[in-house]
Amino acid sequence: MANEQRNRAELENLELPAEIQAMFASYRAALPDPEPEANFMPQLWSRIDSQRNFTFSFGRLAKRFVSVAVASCLAMSIFFLAPVHQMSPAYGATYLDVLAADHPDDAADPELTHSVETL
Amino acid sequence: MLVDFELIESARSGNDAAFNQVVLAYRKRILGTISRLIGRPEDVEDVGQEVFLRLYFSLDQLRTPEVFEPWLYRLTVNAAYDYLRRQKRRHESRMSDLSEQQVMMADAVAGGKVSKEELRRTNLKEFVDSLLDSVSEEDRVLLTLKEVEGLSLKELEQVYQVNENALKVRLFRARQRVIKAFGSLTETSAKLRGVD
Numbered sequence: 001m002a003n004e005q006r007n008r009a010e011l012e013n014l015e016l017p018a019e020i021q022a023m024f025a026s027y028r029a030a031l032p033d034p035e036p037e038a039n040f041m042p043q044l045w046s047r048i049d050s051q052r053n054f055t056f057s058f059g060r061l062a063k064r065f066v067s068v069a070v071a072s073c074l075a076m077s078i079f080f081l082a083p084v085h086q087m088s089p090a091y092g093a094t095y096l097d098v099l100a101a102d103h104p105d106d107a108a109d110p111e112l113t114h115s116v117e118t119l
Numbered sequence: 120m121l122v123d124f125e126l127i128e129s130a131r132s133g134n135d136a137a138f139n140q141v142v143l144a145y146r147k148r149i150l151g152t153i154s155r156l157i158g159r160p161e162d163v164e165d166v167g168q169e170v171f172l173r174l175y176f177s178l179d180q181l182r183t184p185e186v187f188e189p190w191l192y193r194l195t196v197n198a199a200y201d202y203l204r205r206q207k208r209r210h211e212s213r214m215s216d217l218s219e220q221q222v223m224m225a226d227a228v229a230g231g232k233v234s235k236e237e238l239r240r241t242n243l244k245e246f247v248d249s250l251l252d253s254v255s256e257e258d259r260v261l262l263t264l265k266e267v268e269g270l271s272l273k274e275l276e277q278v279y280q281v282n283e284n285a286l287k288v289r290l291f292r293a294r295q296r297v298i299k300a301f302g303s304l305t306e307t308s309a310k311l312r313g314v315d
Contacts, residue, residue, distance in 0.1 A: 014291050016266060020301055024266040027247045030240040036163060040146065041139070044168045048175050073160025 120188060121145055127184040138178070142171050142251075149195055156199040158248040158264050159206075170198045189277035196260055198279060203256040239273040246304070258293040265290060 015021070093101070121144040129137035149170055154163045173194050181190055251259045262280065264270045274288055 014294050014295055017298065017301075020265065020298065023243070025246065026243055028155070028267045028269075030243055031151075031155055033147045034160070034163060034210055036146050036167070038148055039143070040164060043164075044142065046173055047168055051172065051176065084125070104239050 121148070124184040127181075127187050131178045131181055131184070133179075138175060142174075145191060149191065152192075152195055152264075152268055153199060155267050156195070156260055157202050157206075158244075158251065162202065166198050166202050169201075173198065186277065189274060192264075192274075192278045193280075196264070199260055200256055203259070207256070246308075250297065250300055250304055252282070253304065254293065254296050255290075258296055261289060262297055262304050267308050 016024075122141055126137050126140055130141050141276075146167060150163055150167045151161075153166045153170070154280075155162060157166060159162065170191075174191065181187060251263065254262070264275060270278070272283060272286060276283055279289075280285060281289075
């Protein structure tokens with residue numbers, strides 16, 4: 001408790017030595033606020049303008065990018081959601097139908113039909 | 120406050136003429152603070168413009184015009200930090216610049232072009248700059264704002280957005296470090312004078 005109080009008092013009371021304080025005061029007096037140069041304001045406004053233009057172009061670029069991304073999403077959605085069986089009969093048919101379509105001669109073979117039936 | 124709240128409000132709502140007036144009112148004070156924070160007169164205008172550039176693009180985030188000044192100081196401190204960090208990376212070139220300046224000053228003294236008062240001021244500036252260079256950027260900025268600029272604890276609390284106790288601890292440590300640095304710097308210069 002006593003230690004804590006001592007630390008707090010130390011914290012409150014630490015001032016810089018008079019020598020350093022005086023040195024800082026002389027430093028402050030030796031360095032008055034400088035007069036801004038004549039082109040301070042024009043330069044500042046040209047920096048503001050160039051930053052504003054950059055922000056504006058970046059904004060426009062970002063908007064364009066978003067538009068292109070939305071358009072691509074829509075195109076891809078339409079492409080993937082379109083009824084797929086219309087593109088190829090393989091997507092709408094069963095496995096056997098596809099097999100039959102691939103081997104039309106097998107289906108006509110009576111021997112093979114018989115052996116399948118007996119199975 | 121150097122300007123009315125209405126003017127700040129107007130600048131905040133996007134009025135460029137009002138912003139121009141705000142800059143005209145504060146630029147000298149801000150340039151003075153920057154010159155003492157960074158200690159490089161040739162870069163003061165550049166850092167000052169950076170402060171007002173940041174002000175222009177962030178003015179709409181200011182909650183109320185009442186906190187405008189601490190907020191402007193905060194922007195100044197941040198721009199000074201950024202500058203000092205960049206400078207730290209270019210430390211070697213800076214050292215060569217300094218020695219060049221010293222050589223020029225020595226030539227001017229030898230040629231009788233510099234008065235004693237000017238020489239005393241230059242020496243004082245160099246000593247304080249070396250003293251502040253020997254502590255961290257955080258300590259340098261805090262000590263400059265408190266001891267050189269004379270900001271109160273209340274103002275510093277608003278600039279740093281920390282509570283009083285945290286600020287006192289920071290200040291206590293910064294003062295301890297600068298006292299230590301002052302001791303070793305005066306010792307070194309005394310030794311150098313002894314050698315001369």
